[in-house]
Amino acid sequence: MSDNAEKHRIVIVGGGAAGLELATSLGKKLGKPGLADITLLDATATHIWKPLLHEVAAGTLDESEQVDYLAQGYRNHFHFRLGKMEGLNRQKKEIHVGATFSENGNLIIPKRTLTYDTLVMAVGSVSNTFGVKGVAEHCLFLDTTAQAFKFQKQLLEMYIKNYIGNEGKTVKPLSIAIIGAGATGVELSAQLHEVTNVLATYGLKEPNDVKLCIIEAATQLLPALPAKLAQATQQQLTALGIDLKLGRRVVEVTPAAIITQDGEYIAADLKVWAAGIKAPNWLKDLDGLETNRINQLVVDSTLKTSDDAIFAIGDCAACAWKGHDGNVPPRAQAAHQQASAVCKSLVNRLKGEALVNFVYYDYGSLVSLGQYTTVGNLMGNLMGTVSIGGFIARVVYLSLYKMHQIAIHGYFRTVMLTLSNLFRRSAFAKIKMH
Ligand SMILES: Cc1cc2nc3c(=O)[nH]c(=O)nc-3n(C[C@H](O)[C@H](O)[C@H](O)COP(=O)(O)OP(=O)(O)OC[C@H]3O[C@@H](n4cnc5c(N)ncnc54)[C@H](O)[C@@H]3O)c2cc1C
CATH class of the missing domain: 3.50.50.60 (FAD/NAD(P)-binding domain)
Known part of the structure; x- marks a missing residue:
């Protein structure tokens, strides 16, 4: 798998809100100077930030919001591998990847294994049907x-x-x-x-x-x-x-x-x-790693599972929320913060320094009602909880996505993308008609 077998091999499974930000920042910090070999595995070839999926469903999202993993990897010094993780062998430090087929069922890549020194699980969540019939x-x-x-x-x-x-x-x-x-x-x-x-x-x-x-x-x-x-x-x-x-x-x-x-x-x-989430069922039997009742991998305050070589971030991780009952909520802002914390930890680990303790900071919740309005509450140390709505809420809501774009594209490209989208929207259909 690796260009250089002597380099520390970091494999990230899942290129979503958490995994893609982590692969990009580790690529820049460890991949570029040749300090580690970073590989991102995802079941699909392109990324769309998950909170935008309701816009995809309604047909209102511009397709240029998709990020191509191969190009992202090339620009940011990590390797991208297409495939679906299906199993883990902790003793051999191997993950098992299922075969990849084309849309018409032809085999493209056979089953294979990837070897790691450090593994980060970032496979997200799926809808929880709670066993309701039909x-x-x-x-x-x-x-x-x-x-x-x-x-x-x-x-x-x-x-x-x-x-x-x-x-x-x-x-x-x-x-x-x-x-x-x-x-x-x-x-x-x-x-x-x-x-x-x-x-x-x-x-x-x-x-x-x-x-x-x-x-x-x-x-x-x-x-x-x-x-x-x-x-x-x-x-x-x-x-x-x-x-x-x-x-x-x-x-x-x-x-x-x-x-x-x-x-x-x-x-x-x-x-x-859209009535609730759980981590994918296959995490329940992942070579003895501890999971909770909704299949999330249980992690400690450094986001490490019970195995020293394996971390979990984003929706698939069960991380106790300090000072609160329960766990850190499955949100994009948590995924973003956890990716930053694990990036620092893995850089530290290569230098022989301590892992970072993750502290979740809740900046509040915002709900967008499309063109109509945005509502939510913001949390602040000085002001406590503040309810906001309308234009200010819309700007804050959009800034969450901008933070994700900045993490994966940098400031300059994010500004250019935002401007080009504004121009595109004025020229093309407001919704996808095909
Ligand atoms: C419609 C919708 C709206 C939302 N709106 C908001 C919002 O407004 N604010 C907010 O904070 N949060 C929102 N969320 C929640 C937010 O999207 C998630 O908390 C966040 O995306 C979690 O990030 P993640 O990296 O853990 O998972 P994801 O972003 O889901 O990424 C998981 C990645 O893992 C890959 N993957 C899965 N299984 C495998 C496998 N077996 N092998 C390889 N790759 C695999 C997937 O292809 C995917 O790329 C919303 C979610 C949805 C569905």
């Missing part, structure tokens, strides 16, 4: 870019099928149900509402052709945000005509509907499950 079969998910594109394609095809050829006739409105009123579900509903209006502007449908609804077991939207902000969001969504069905626990999903604990039957053409 969810896996009949719901769409927003866990991966491929799923988000599948959603977008299905959505557009449904619009076309319902509208083209039926102009002027009374057609049954399309119904979309989102299960889960956390940030993902709420942001997706606002994006879909926006898309509906844009499609009407382009003449593809009538403005009232789509009915959106959110179904949530809790009696409040956005359980992680203060009640005041949740109420403001609730008012905004209600004003947009989004039907909020709160206090309804889903017990079954069928091809045509969602059934709640009280026996309510909610018919829906498209059903999206």
Whole structure:
């Protein structure tokens, strides 16, 4: 695997919010001066920052936001390997990578192993279906870019099928149900509402052709945000005509509907499950590494697992949140901070110095309602918790993504990308139409 077998080999599995930032910074700090051999393995060839997936699903994201891992590796002095990790041999310090196939099923790369001196697991999370009947079969998910594109394609095809050829006739409105009123579900509903209006502007449908609804077991939207902000969001969504069905626990999903604990039957053409996360199931049996009840790898305050050579960061890591009950939340800002901490630790380790203790700093939570508004709360040492909304909240929300872009592209390229996107948006369709 390595260009030079004597160099310390660091393998990072997963090039998401955490892993790609880590590979980029380690590439610059250790790869470039030849102090270590850095390899990033990911199941896909390109990266899209996961909080943008609801925009991919709605078709509003510019495709230039995708990062090509091979080019990123070339520019930042790490190797990229395409493949899906399937197993681990801690004694031999090997990870097992499954075979890679083309879209039409041809073998591209056979099964193989990669050897490491230090391994960093950053494989993220997937939707937790909580074993509810029919969810896996009949719901769409927003866990991966491929799923988000599948959603977008299905959505557009449904619009076309319902509208083209039926102009002027009374057609049954399309119904979309989102299960889960956390940030993902709420942001997706606002994006879909926006898309509906844009499609009407382009003449593809009538403005009232789509009915959106959110179904949530809790009696409040956005359980992680203060009640005041949740109420403001609730008012905004209600004003947009989004039907909020709160206090309804889903017990079954069928091809045509969602059934709640009280026996309510909610018919829906498209059903999206956004009701919670867990780490992938295969982490449960990863050569004896300790996991919690949602399969996350348990790490200590330095983000190290029970094996000295293996770290875990991002959504797949269970890291106690100092001074709070429970663990550091599965968020992009946690992934960003953990990537920085492990980068410092691995640089230190090569110099024979101590690992860094990770302390999570919660800067607050923000929820974007697309073009309509952004709401959230900011945490500060001096001011305590401050509720914000509107333009300021939008700017702070966008700055989280800008921090990720700066970590992987640097300041200059991020400014150039931002400017070029502004120009592109004025010239091309606001949503993806193919
Ligand atoms: C729609 C949506 C909206 C969100 N909005 C917000 C938000 O506004 N603010 C916020 O803070 N957080 C948000 N989040 C959560 C945030 O995206 C995650 O907390 C963050 O992306 C976690 O980073 P990560 O690196 O752990 O995982 P990810 O970013 O998911 O990256 C995991 C990577 O691992 C790769 N991978 C997975 N399995 C394997 C394997 N077996 N082998 C090789 N590679 C593998 C994947 O391809 C992926 O590239 C949102 C999430 C979603 C889904």
